[in-house]
Amino acid sequence: MSNLIINKIVKRYGDIEVVHGIDLDIAPKEFVVLVGPSGCGKSTTLRMIAGLEEISDGTISIDDRVVNRVAPKDRDVAMVFQNYALYPHLNVAENIAFGLRIRKEPKDHIEKAVKEVAETLGLTPYLDRRPANLSGGQRQRVAMGRAIVRRPKVFLFDEPLSNLDAKLRTQMRAEIKRLHNRLEATSVYVTHDQVEAMTLADRIVVMNGGVIEQIGTPMDLFMNPANTFVAGFIGSPPMNQIEGVIKKSSDGMHVDVNGNSFSVPKALDVEEGQPVVMGIRPEHIFLENEGDSFSVPIKLDLVETLGSEALLHAAVGDENIIIKTGTEGGDVGRLSGVEQIYVPTARVKVFDAKSGLAIPERAD
Ligand SMILES: Nc1ncnc2c1ncn2[C@@H]1O[C@H](COP(=O)(O)OP(=O)(O)O)[C@@H](O)[C@H]1O
Ligand SMILES: [Mg+2]
CATH class of the missing domain: 2.40.50.140 (Nucleic acid-binding proteins)
Structure with missing residues (x-):
């Protein structure tokens, strides 16, 4: 189980600063949700953790090692995206196994790991299918399977449920929570949906305009919002x-x-x-x-x-x-x-x- 420490990170695109020095300590096993309106810097922050965006200033550490200069594949993080990013020409088993194959892990180990993950996610009957022949929810499960199978130090999710209809979203939300309770992996989850944040998070980080407005447990934010922005963002209808x-x-x-x-x-x-x-x-x-x-x-x-x-x-x-x-x-x-x-x-x-x-x- 790994900790993740974000220390005054800044992101600039040319002259424009979009993340203004964010501090965040995430404990081992913790499930932290970054929530805020569109464009507030959630994905940029997550992508800096993943190594997909350069960090303009500040440091990110995983297990007390600064990873600013570490390549994404060597950070031992796995990311699940909104658009699933599956390989259309590979079947479910091959999609899940992909990362392990790249790492040249032994074949019998890969087979066993894929089988286990497929069982966990209810994908066993679909292992031979290609993504085109799966429902949205099944595709999202494959994307998660691909992340889980690597047993990464940190899971990163960027709006993973946004492409699903409301009913399926509620169902998958519960599945993600169950999965987290079982795997106990340190997780950072990005969403613009305060209900997802409230239901999934150990702690919620409310972002707005590239800064953090408040960090707290769902009930902290609900009962004691630090400012009118948080008061107006959390709760339905809001305060x-x-x-x-x-x-x-x-x-x-x-x-x-x-x-x-x-x-x-x-x-x-x-x-x-x-x-x-x-x-x-x-x-x-x-x-x-x-x-x-x-x-x-x-x-x-x-x-x-x-x-x-x-x-x-x-x-x-x-x-x-x-x-x-x-x-x-x-x-x-x-x-x-x-x-x-x-x-x-x-x-x-x-x-x-x-x-x-x-x-x-x-x-x-
Ligand atoms: N490659 C880029 N070049 C310039 N600006 C960008 C780039 N990517 C994102 N931004 C800007 O950074 C801000 C934060 O974006 P983002 O992190 O994607 O927001 P969120 O995920 O919270 O919706 C937005 O104003 C966006 O327009
Ligand atoms: Mg985003």
């Missing part, structure tokens, strides 16, 4: 962000939103009159008082029924808010009469309006 102004009174601190008062937890490091963005997750808003909550009147605009849950689109003053609620009992008719919401004070996050950074609690 509500409501603009308001800090008001202090004898009974504590509030955010005033067009005359509606939202309590905030404990003593935050803020000034009276400071413009803030308040963050409340749609699933942290309730239609009944669950205790330690405050109520806010809303104007309901739209109810979307999703089956197991419903989304209420509403306004607080002139700010829009989305509420996620269960549909137990199946009576969604009652939802169209909602005029009031309850928000647990402890769930309210406050960000500085100017910097977008989460406001910490006062130290004293």
Whole structure:
């Protein structure tokens, strides 16, 4: 099991810098997901780890050896791509065996390894088929087989599920997770899909514009986003962000939103009159008082029924808010009469309006 240390890596294409000095320590066996919008530098970072892109500045180490100058084939990493990159004229067994053949491993060893991997991935019945005669999901499994069979120190995945339809994507996502639980190989996985990131990762790295916005476990990011970017990227629907102004009174601190008062937890490091963005997750808003909550009147605009849950689109003053609620009992008719919401004070996050950074609690 191998560690991977990324130290202040920079990528420049000519004069244009696209990755601005990223630091990341990945522990042995860890499954780390790089997530962020298109063009934020995820693939570039992954390709620098793989050795497919030159590193402009900084270092990458695998098992405490700096690999900046080590050729891709000597880094002992295996990469799985979105487009599978299979050899069309080779059958499944030959595709999986390809890397081992190149390394001139003994024939009986190759045969045994291919057999094992095919069994693991449910590919045994298809070993004689060519990629053209496989489904998308089967092709993706072959691509994974080719990576697994080499027993690399580090697995790298670049949007491996993006070409699959939604149902298959969910299924393959679970398979990748099971595979990781079994192989326990250090993995770096790139996706723009926050659901994939949340479900697969031990730790998520949220990237934006060539920098890291936050690193944390899925629940860290969900519960305590470091800034409004992460708050707006993680979660579905994402965290509500409501603009308001800090008001202090004898009974504590509030955010005033067009005359509606939202309590905030404990003593935050803020000034009276400071413009803030308040963050409340749609699933942290309730239609009944669950205790330690405050109520806010809303104007309901739209109810979307999703089956197991419903989304209420509403306004607080002139700010829009989305509420996620269960549909137990199946009576969604009652939802169209909602005029009031309850928000647990402890769930309210406050960000500085100017910097977008989460406001910490006062130290004293
Ligand atoms: N070969 C290249 N030459 C110039 N710019 C590039 C090249 N490859 C990628 N970029 C730029 O680098 C940025 C990051 O790209 P990329 O890492 O592919 O993003 P992501 O994988 O997060 O979608 C983008 O702005 C992209 O246009
Ligand atoms: Mg990419």
